[in-house]
Amino acid sequence: MENFSSINNIESYLTNKMSAAERKFFEAQLSKDPLLQNEVNFHKDVIEGLQDYRKKELKERLRNIEVKGGNSYTGIKVAASILALSLIGFGTYYFTSTKEEVKAPIVQTIEQPKVEPSAQSEPEKTTAQVTENVTTAKKANKVKESVSRKETGTIKTTAEDRIPMFNAPVLKEQYEDDQVAARQETDAPSTSAKTVPSKVSAIEIKIEESKNKLQYQHYNNKLFLYGDFNSKPYEILELNTNKEKKLYLYFEDKYYGIKSNQTKIANLEEIKNAKLIESLKALRDK
Amino acid sequence: MKDSEIVEKIKRGDETALDYLYKKNYKMMVKMIVKNNGSEDEAKDIYQDALIVVWQKVQGHDFALTSKLSTFLYSICQNLWRKELERKARHSNEEVNKSEIFDIDRKERIEIVNKCIEDMGETCRKILTYYYFDNLSMNDIADKMGFANADTAKTKKYKCKQELDKKIKSLYTASDFLD
Numbered sequence: 001m002e003n004f005s006s007i008n009n010i011e012s013y014l015t016n017k018m019s020a021a022e023r024k025f026f027e028a029q030l031s032k033d034p035l036l037q038n039e040v041n042f043h044k045d046v047i048e049g050l051q052d053y054r055k056k057e058l059k060e061r062l063r064n065i066e067v068k069g070g071n072s073y074t075g076i077k078v079a080a081s082i083l084a085l086s087l088i089g090f091g092t093y094y095f096t097s098t099k100e101e102v103k104a105p106i107v108q109t110i111e112q113p114k115v116e117p118s119a120q121s122e123p124e125k126t127t128a129q130v131t132e133n134v135t136t137a138k139k140a141n142k143v144k145e146s147v148s149r150k151e152t153g154t155i156k157t158t159a160e161d162r163i164p165m166f167n168a169p170v171l172k173e174q175y176e177d178d179q180v181a182a183r184q185e186t187d188a189p190s191t192s193a194k195t196v197p198s199k200v201s202a203i204e205i206k207i208e209e210s211k212n213k214l215q216y217q218h219y220n221n222k223l224f225l226y227g228d229f230n231s232k233p234y235e236i237l238e239l240n241t242n243k244e245k246k247l248y249l250y251f252e253d254k255y256y257g258i259k260s261n262q263t264k265i266a267n268l269e270e271i272k273n274a275k276l277i278e279s280l281k282a283l284r285d286k
Numbered sequence: 287m288k289d290s291e292i293v294e295k296i297k298r299g300d301e302t303a304l305d306y307l308y309k310k311n312y313k314m315m316v317k318m319i320v321k322n323n324g325s326e327d328e329a330k331d332i333y334q335d336a337l338i339v340v341w342q343k344v345q346g347h348d349f350a351l352t353s354k355l356s357t358f359l360y361s362i363c364q365n366l367w368r369k370e371l372e373r374k375a376r377h378s379n380e381e382v383n384k385s386e387i388f389d390i391d392r393k394e395r396i397e398i399v400n401k402c403i404e405d406m407g408e409t410c411r412k413i414l415t416y417y418y419f420d421n422l423s424m425n426d427i428a429d430k431m432g433f434a435n436a437d438t439a440k441t442k443k444y445k446c447k448q449e450l451d452k453k454i455k456s457l458y459t460a461s462d463f464l465d
Binding site: 057061 | 301304305308309312313330334335337338341395396399400402403404411414415416418419420447450451454455458
């Protein structure tokens with residue numbers, strides 16, 4: 001059989017896209033042509049390999065969905081949840097290490113609801129966050145030491161918390177002066193300068209321990225922080241202006257800007273603008 | 287979300303529909319398995335498998351929903367759990383599972399295939415897995431990948447597959463499987 005057409009035939013055959021007649025004809029050919037049999041077996045292996053890969057990927061996705069018991073969280077429940085979630089984390093680790101032979105780090109998932117007065121209003125949102133622990137764990141593994149710890153912190157802030165900052169007219173100027181903002185001009189397409197009452201913003205944060213520099217990226221609607229954040233406290237600050245909300249990281253007495261459109265790993269850049277630091281300080285002291 | 291909406295989303299390969307279904311039916315399915323002598327971990331595992339079966343069935347060209355999606359999912363879940371129980375029973379009786387002993391050549395070949403798939407670029411891998419597992423049309427693949435149109439997706443799919451085949455074949459011949 002000619003090469004090109006036979007590959008198409010093999011594909012249609014293996015993906016069940018042949019009519020009954022075509023199938024019959026193809027199988028007749030197949031039975032008397034060992035080379036064709038070889039080719040079919042080859043493509044079968046490849047296609048099955050691809051299918052397996054995707055199946056595992058989807059399963060990982062599901063495995064990382066946290067299904068909560070329906071009720072929303074209260075602070076008192078946190079201790080119990082930490083235990084439960086680390087068990088799930090262990091389960092993930094156990095599964096990957098046994099069935100897939102992927103060397104995954106021990107995953108510890110810890111919920112840290114800091115401020116969540118209005119969690120009840122949007123329970124769907126919290127649960128809708130799919131964490132892909134394993135995928136990211138693998139990624140982390142490539143770059144870093146074999147055992148890394150990971151933390152999931154869900155930080156919620158509400159419009160109420162920020163209203164004083166929100167209305168401060170000075171803030172806008174300070175913000176616009178800021179070097180980080182200046183570099184970001186390109187990514188503010190929405191020109192509506194109206195004050196949009198911001199709803200609950202839930203940020204899911206993942207920590208990847210790294211001895212080197214401080215880095216971050218947005219991936220899968222989550223913020224990944226790379227650095228030594230597990231041993232020292234850090235804070236995520238959210239500044240709302242009437243244009244957009246901006247995130248900053250406070251760590252070891254320094255402030256860093258977090259760009260919302262950073263999807264590749266980038267270094268955390270320290271904020272030098274004194275006025276901005278001033279307002280971030282004010283925000284922290286609240 | 288209505289069942290019809292979920293089906294539409296699944297057919298387009300929208301994974302959020304999968305997440306939604308998972309959460310919505312979680313309690314019922316896990317409960318069913320736990321009641322039938324399963325541990326919670328086993329229950330989750332089987333439920334996840336069942337959901338992926340549903341995902342793939344819905345994506346089949348001839349799929350038509352004849353019952354509620356949750357009923358459909360429930361019956362698949364039950365079936366998988368029954369099979370798992372049978373498998374466990376067999377295992378405790380027989381010491382060696384014969385199906386696990388297949389020829390070493392084949393095992394090695396499959397390892398090569400998996401390695402090559404893992405090493406592939408992400409774009410290619412996505413296109414090929416969407417095509418071969420999720421049964422997505424070239425149009426849907428183009429949408430998901432942000433390509434201009436179905437033709438682009440088709441060309442890319444063809445090239446990616448060709449490249450993958452070539453890579454695998456070169457490794458096969460290197461270890462003298464063929465010929």
